Amino acid sequence: MAESFKYANNKGHAGELHQKANKDHPVMTTAQGCPISDNQNSLKAGQRGPGLLEDHVLREKLFHFDHERIPERVVHARGYGAHGYFETYDALDDLTSADIFQRKGEKTPVFARFSTVAGNQGSPDLARDVRGFAVKFYTQEGNWDLVGNNIPVFFIQDAMKFPDLIHSAKAEPDRGFPQAQTAHDNFWDFVSLSPESMHMVMWAMSDRAIPRSLRFMEGFGVHTFKFINAQGEEKFVKFHWKPKGGMQSVVWNEALKLNGADPDFHRRDMWESINNGDYPEWELGIQVFDQKFAEEFEFDVFDATKLIPEEQVPVKVIGKMVLNRVVDNFFAETEQVAFCTQNIVPGLDFTPDPLLQGRNFSYLDTQTKRLGGPNFTQIPINAPKCPMRHFLQDGHMAMQNPKGRVNYEPNSFSGGENNPRECPVHGFKSSESETDGGKLRYRSETFSDHYSQARQFYLSQTDIEQTHIQDALIFELSKVEHLRIRERVVSHLLNIDNKLAEQVALGLGLQTMPDAAEAALDTRQDLPVSDALSILKNAPNTFKGRKLGILVSDGFDAETFNLLTQSLKEEGASHEVIAAQVGGAKNSNGEVVEADQVINGGPSVLYDAIVLLTTNEGAKKFAEIPEAKDFVSDAYAHMKYIGFSDKATPLIEATGLNGQLDDGWLDLNKISASEFVSKIRNLRYWSR
Ligand code: HDE
Numbered sequence: 001m002a003e004s005f006k007y008a009n010n011k012g013h014a015g016e017l018h019q020k021a022n023k024d025h026p027v028m029t030t031a032q033g034c035p036i037s038d039n040q041n042s043l044k045a046g047q048r049g050p051g052l053l054e055d056h057v058l059r060e061k062l063f064h065f066d067h068e069r070i071p072e073r074v075v076h077a078r079g080y081g082a083h084g085y086f087e088t089y090d091a092l093d094d095l096t097s098a099d100i101f102q103r104k105g106e107k108t109p110v111f112a113r114f115s116t117v118a119g120n121q122g123s124p125d126l127a128r129d130v131r132g133f134a135v136k137f138y139t140q141e142g143n144w145d146l147v148g149n150n151i152p153v154f155f156i157q158d159a160m161k162f163p164d165l166i167h168s169a170k171a172e173p174d175r176g177f178p179q180a181q182t183a184h185d186n187f188w189d190f191v192s193l194s195p196e197s198m199h200m201v202m203w204a205m206s207d208r209a210i211p212r213s214l215r216f217m218e219g220f221g222v223h224t225f226k227f228i229n230a231q232g233e234e235k236f237v238k239f240h241w242k243p244k245g246g247m248q249s250v251v252w253n254e255a256l257k258l259n260g261a262d263p264d265f266h267r268r269d270m271w272e273s274i275n276n277g278d279y280p281e282w283e284l285g286i287q288v289f290d291q292k293f294a295e296e297f298e299f300d301v302f303d304a305t306k307l308i309p310e311e312q313v314p315v316k317v318i319g320k321m322v323l324n325r326v327v328d329n330f331f332a333e334t335e336q337v338a339f340c341t342q343n344i345v346p347g348l349d350f351t352p353d354p355l356l357q358g359r360n361f362s363y364l365d366t367q368t369k370r371l372g373g374p375n376f377t378q379i380p381i382n383a384p385k386c387p388m389r390h391f392l393q394d395g396h397m398a399m400q401n402p403k404g405r406v407n408y409e410p411n412s413f414s415g416g417e418n419n420p421r422e423c424p425v426h427g428f429k430s431s432e433s434e435t436d437g438g439k440l441r442y443r444s445e446t447f448s449d450h451y452s453q454a455r456q457f458y459l460s461q462t463d464i465e466q467t468h469i470q471d472a473l474i475f476e477l478s479k480v481e482h483l484r485i486r487e488r489v490v491s492h493l494l495n496i497d498n499k500l501a502e503q504v505a506l507g508l509g510l511q512t513m514p515d516a517a518e519a520a521l522d523t524r525q526d527l528p529v530s531d532a533l534s535i536l537k538n539a540p541n542t543f544k545g546r547k548l549g550i551l552v553s554d555g556f557d558a559e560t561f562n563l564l565t566q567s568l569k570e571e572g573a574s575h576e577v578i579a580a581q582v583g584g585a586k587n588s589n590g591e592v593v594e595a596d597q598v599i600n601g602g603p604s605v606l607y608d609a610i611v612l613l614t615t616n617e618g619a620k621k622f623a624e625i626p627e628a629k630d631f632v633s634d635a636y637a638h639m640k641y642i643g644f645s646d647k648a649t650p651l652i653e654a655t656g657l658n659g660q661l662d663d664g665w666l667d668l669n670k671i672s673a674s675e676f677v678s679k680i681r682n683l684r685y686w687s688r
Pocket of ligand 1: 147162221
């Protein structure tokens with residue numbers, strides 16, 4: 001709310017008298033500041049008569065409400081943002097003159113927004129989808145927007161194909177569904193006719209597309225950018241975000257159920273962790289290489305469907321991002337934040353990547369549409385925190401027009417804060433790279449190997465992860481109505497890996513195996529396995545930031561509960577109590593412990609591991625409740641660790657799992673609370 005002018009000499013003026021409606025509340029006003037006497041009833045002619053047009057209070061209220069919506073983002077509509085800072089670990093002046101990287105230990109404010117791509121604003125968080133990972137750095141030399149994804153490559157190589165890709169992925173236009181999923185004909189038709197997408201398809205079908213938390217996923221700048229130092233020397237750079245909490249994903253069946261149990265699972269998780277002081281953190285890493293490497297590398301470094309394996313160019317960590325403040329207002333900040341890939345700072349530059357070049361137009365254009373005019377840069381979330389001095393003026397909602405007489409340059413008026421000049425020394429300079437020919441619409445042949453890295457990604461996964469990719473392909477393609485599209489996808493899989501193609505063909509019940517798709521160039525290479533591409537090979541071995549669900553019944557053992565929750569706290573993890581009623585349950589000391597969830601609203605998919613802390617009587621009662629049985633059998637099916645004691649036997653028997661107590665079942669009579677926590681650091685009992 002705008003700060004009000006102090007009516008210092010008007011003692012007793014109405015403005016002062018109206019400051020309070022009563023002891024606790026200030027007076028409500030219209031947007032014009034006019035005090036409101038009745039916010040419940042419109043102005044009428046007579047007690048039961050028609051409304052009056054002169055009711056400016058009602059008209060203003062309805063008018064403003066009618067204009068509350070702005071167009072949602074055409075992609076990445078559903079997102080969640082938070083504030084924080086970026087800390088530079090070391091000066092990088094040998095590589096770049098970017099101000100943000102000049103001083104060790106410097107902190108720069110940031111705003112990060114994470115998103116799904118295909119779904120609309122109200123779609124569920126656990127859609128199988130790429131996640132947007134966009135960060136706005138408010139540096140002292142302007143805003144730098146690193147607008148990335150949680151997958152290091154993209155579906156297409158040229159911006160020309162983007163609207164078609166997105167049309168095909170979103171709801172089909174005649175029917176308006178399916179929402180937030182690629183499991184339909186149009187998407188698979190398009191990608192199977194665009195073989196360049198096959199590498200990204202492998203990633204999108206992997207567990208990367210169903211993260212457990214936004215906090216537990218990597219981020220990537222995707223394109224190759226340039227670093228330029230003060231001497232004008234250039235290097236190529238790719239950006240990586242590495243989550244401090246480690247990577248973790250859910251399994252597909254869990255994702256499906258989470259979307260029902262808590263469609264806000266990811267945003268709630270971020271909100272809770274920041275408010276609990278468990279701040280999400282990522283380290284920023286760079287892969288730096290020169291022209292010589294670029295020429296020798298197997299692929300074109302301007303092709304966004306390719307990555308550079310970390311084994312070939314190691315990722316050097318250069319700083320960290322800490323998100324430590326939730327937004328004050330979702331709309332003002334998360335919805336109105338306007339990321340633009342064109343927002344870079346001196347010391348950085350673009351490369352000719354044809355996807356990046358197109359993005360530099362698209363983002364500015366889309367923000368003008370979404371936010372209504374060219375002055376969206378003046379909205380606080382978008383405004384730089386460093387000085388801005390320019391002669392841009394007027395337009396819708398202009399609030400920061402330049403002051404003074406002069407609004408053009410060159411001018412002959414004397415200097416001053418409001419009369420800026422260009423500066424060849426400190427100003428942004430584009431790299432002087434040469435171009436290699438005349439105007440043409442062309443796809444360079446250096447972009448034409450579409451399968452080698454798709455194969456490398458698949459072969460770099462553990463068996464479990466490979467099975468998940470196969471299952472995801474079978475799930476998605478089983479929703480595709482046209483046989484020819486299913487077959488066409490399998491024809492590409494044959495160029496990636498025979499076993500993968502065979503498993504998918506088997507899962508789809510294909511009667512005959514199609515021929516392998518014709519490749520643009522027969523260049524497929526067998527690249528070495530890259531362990532960095534797997535989630536499970538890089539498992540974090542911690543329960544920090546994770547959540548345990550403890551199912552309790554009246555009379556549950558107070559000591560076990562206290563020891564467990566204490567050990568979790570020491571680990572930096574949290575817990576929730578699930579009971580038959582929201583009022584909670586009485587422990588063995590007769591104290592009431594409140595429930596966070598009721599059994600029919602708190603399924604085990606919400607937790608990373610569960611404990612059945614019941615009495616024998618309590619377990620018998622739960623055995624009668626279908627949701628309580630699902631609580632246990634889902635946790636089992638999702639490979640979660642389950643803590644229990646013999647008292648829970650009636651419930652376990654009711655689920656039919658009694659004969660299947662493998663090493664993922666942890667008997668709390670046999671191991672201590674801290675041993676339990678150290679076991680569940682594995683996050684899942686995959687051998688099940
Ligand atoms: Fe985007 N993208 N994109 N994109 N993108 C948008 O901008 C676009 C691409 C990404 O949290 C839009 O503000 C084109 C790659 C993120 O607000 C739009 C092309 C990558 C976000 C747009 C791409 C991304 C967007 C829609 C191909 C990863 C959300 C609303 C040439 C490196 C940012 C908006 C946020 C959003 C266009 C491809 C990431 C329309 C034309 C590759 C994280 O401007």
